[in-house]
Amino acid sequence: MQRALPVGGQLDDLEQLGYVERGSDPADARRKVVRLTDRGVDCLVRSARIFDELRAEWSEALGEEQLRRIEDGLRQLAPGDPFRLDTPRWFGAP
Secondary structure, three states, X not given: OOOOOOHHHHHHHHHXXXXXXXXXEOOXXXXXXXXXXXXXXXXXXXXXXXXXXXXXXXXXXXXXXXXXXXXXXXXXXXXXXXXXXXXXXXHOOO
16 A cells, blocks of 8 residues: 655655646745646646546447446545546636
8 A cells, every 4th residue: 555645745756757846926935836837737638638538438338328327426425526637628628
């Protein structure tokens, strides 16, 4: 079983890999701002595209109605409205 890293450690790793960059908050010097780099945005765009392709395959194999029932069941297991970064509309794509 993997041990969870503290957020700071995860950010260090993402920064070293070039997915995020840290900066200072101009409104509050005590706060740090984390921004996606171009590489980070590209990674999310690609992952959204891959997920859309996988979902289309699942829909073809199971049928859209059954896939929606599965998705509804999964939403019941993880209720709430999480902020999803892996959707194309987050990036302004259709």
